[in-house]
Amino acid sequence: MPRKSPSSLKNKPTPRQRPVDRQRYRRVLLKLSGEALMGTKPYGIDPEVVEDISREIKEAVKDSGLEMAVVIGGGNIFRGVAASASGMERTSADYMGMLATVLNALALQNILEKHGVHTRVQSAIEMKELAEPYIRRRAVRHLEKKRVVIFAAGTGNPYFTTDTAAALRAMEIGADVILKATKVDGVYTADPMLDKSARKYDELDYLEVLQKGLKVMDATAISLCMDNNLPIIVFNLKKPGNVRKALEGGRVGTMVRGKGGKK
Numbered sequence: 001m002p003r004k005s006p007s008s009l010k011n012k013p014t015p016r017q018r019p020v021d022r023q024r025y026r027r028v029l030l031k032l033s034g035e036a037l038m039g040t041k042p043y044g045i046d047p048e049v050v051e052d053i054s055r056e057i058k059e060a061v062k063d064s065g066l067e068m069a070v071v072i073g074g075g076n077i078f079r080g081v082a083a084s085a086s087g088m089e090r091t092s093a094d095y096m097g098m099l100a101t102v103l104n105a106l107a108l109q110n111i112l113e114k115h116g117v118h119t120r121v122q123s124a125i126e127m128k129e130l131a132e133p134y135i136r137r138r139a140v141r142h143l144e145k146k147r148v149v150i151f152a153a154g155t156g157n158p159y160f161t162t163d164t165a166a167a168l169r170a171m172e173i174g175a176d177v178i179l180k181a182t183k184v185d186g187v188y189t190a191d192p193m194l195d196k197s198a199r200k201y202d203e204l205d206y207l208e209v210l211q212k213g214l215k216v217m218d219a220t221a222i223s224l225c226m227d228n229n230l231p232i233i234v235f236n237l238k239k240p241g242n243v244r245k246a247l248e249g250g251r252v253g254t255m256v257r258g259k260g261g262k263k
Contacts, residue, residue, distance in 0.1 A: 024249040027067040027143060029170040030057070030179045031163065031217075034075035034104055036237060044076060045107050053237065054111040057148060060243045061117065067143040069173055070150045071166040072108060074100025080158070094158035098125055101162060105152035106130065118147045124156030124165070136172050143173060163217035167224040178230060179246055180217060181237035186254035187214055203255045216256055231257040 032053070039046030061068050080097035084090040102123055109119045120142045121131040131152060132138065142149045154165040170178050187209075190198040201214075206226035209216050216222065216234055225232055233246050235253030245252045 025066070025176040025247055027069075027173065027175050028177050028179055028247065029069045029071060029166055029173070029175040030181060030243070031166040032070060032072045032104075032108075032181050032237070033162075034073035034077060034100065036076075036181060036183070037072075037104055037107070038076045045104065047111070050107055050111045052240075054108065054115050054117070056237070056240070056243045057112060058115045058117050059241070060247055061146070061148060064247075065146075066247065067146065068148050069139070069143065069169060069175065070105075070108065070148060071162055071169055072101055072104040072150065072152065073162040074098070074104060076100075077103060091158040095125075098153040098156070101154060102127065102130065102152040105150045109150055112148060118145075119150060120147050121150045121152055124151070124153040139169075140173055149173075161218050161221070163221040164224065167217065167221040167230070170230060171224065171228050175230070178225065178232045179243065180232055180234045182234055183236065183238065185236040185239070185252075187216055187234050187256070201254045202251075203257075205259050206256060209256055216254075222256075225256075226258060229258055231255060 036053070037045045037049055039049035057068065057070070060066060074097050077100035078096050080090070080094035083093035083096070102121075102125075105121045105123075109121050112119045122134040122139055123131040124134045126133045134151065134156070139149050139151075151165065151169050154160060154162050155168060166178060166180075184192055185200070187201045187204060188198040189201070192198040192200075204214070204216075206222055208214070209222050210219060216232065217225075224230075233253050233255055235242050235246055237243070242252050
C-alpha cells in the first residue's frame with residue numbers, strides 16, 4: 001500500500017478543526033454588558049461567569065479563522081447616568097463609568113489568557129501601564145493575527161454609551177455583525193421576566209426598533225448601524241454554544257437589520 005506524501009498529511013484537517021466556510025462571518029464584535037459579569041452577585045465581577053464567557057469566546061475563535069473584538073460595559077461597578085441622576089456632575093460620572101469598563105476588560109483579558117486565547121486591551125483613555133491606546137490600524141492588525149481585541153473606556157467621551165462605542169468600533173474595524181449578548185434569548189414585545197405574554201421577535205428592522213422603543217441598543221447606536229447597514233444579533237449569552245451558533249447562521253436570538261439588508 002503506497003504511503004501518503006508528507007504534503008498530503010500536512011493539508012489534511014485534524015478532527016478538532018472547524019471548517020471556516022461553516023461560518024457566516026469573518027470578523028465580529030461582541031458587546032457585553034457590565035451586568036453580564038455579575039452573575040447572581042449584586043455588584044462587581046463573578047469569576048465563574050467570566051470563566052463561562054471566556055470559554056464561549058475560546059470555542060468561537062479556536063481553529064476557525066474568526067476575528068473577534070469585544071466591547072464591555074461597566075454597569076456592574078459604576079453607572080454614570082445613575083450617578084448623574086443622584087446629583088453628580090454628568091461628565092465626571094461618565095468618566096468614572098469608563099474607568100469601570102477598563103476593570104472589566106482587564107478581568108476578561110486575564111481569564112482569556114489563562115485559557116490560551118491571545119488578547120489585547122485597547123483603551124480610549126490613555127493608561128499605558130494597563131492597556132494600549134486605541135489605534136484603529138493597530139486593532140485591525142491584532143485581529144488579523146487572530147488576537148481577541150477588547151475595547152475599553154467606551155468612546156473616550158462623556159454622554160456616549162458603550163452601545164454607541166460598540167457600534168462605532170464595529171464600523172471602524174470593518175466588522176460584519178454585532179453580537180449583542182443579553183440575559184434573554186432575543187428581543188421581546190415586553191420584558192419576558194415580568195410579562196409572561198411577551199412575544200419574541202425573530203427579526204426586526206432598525207426603524208421598528210426606534211419607533212417601538214425596543215431595548216436593543218440605544219438610539220444613537222441603532223442609528224449608526226442603520227446608516228451603515230450593520231446587522232445586530234441579540235442573543236442569550238448564558239446558553240452554552242450560542243455564540244458559535246450565531247456565527248454559523250443558526251436560528252438564535254433576534255436579528256436586527258435593514259429591509260433587504262445583509263443576511
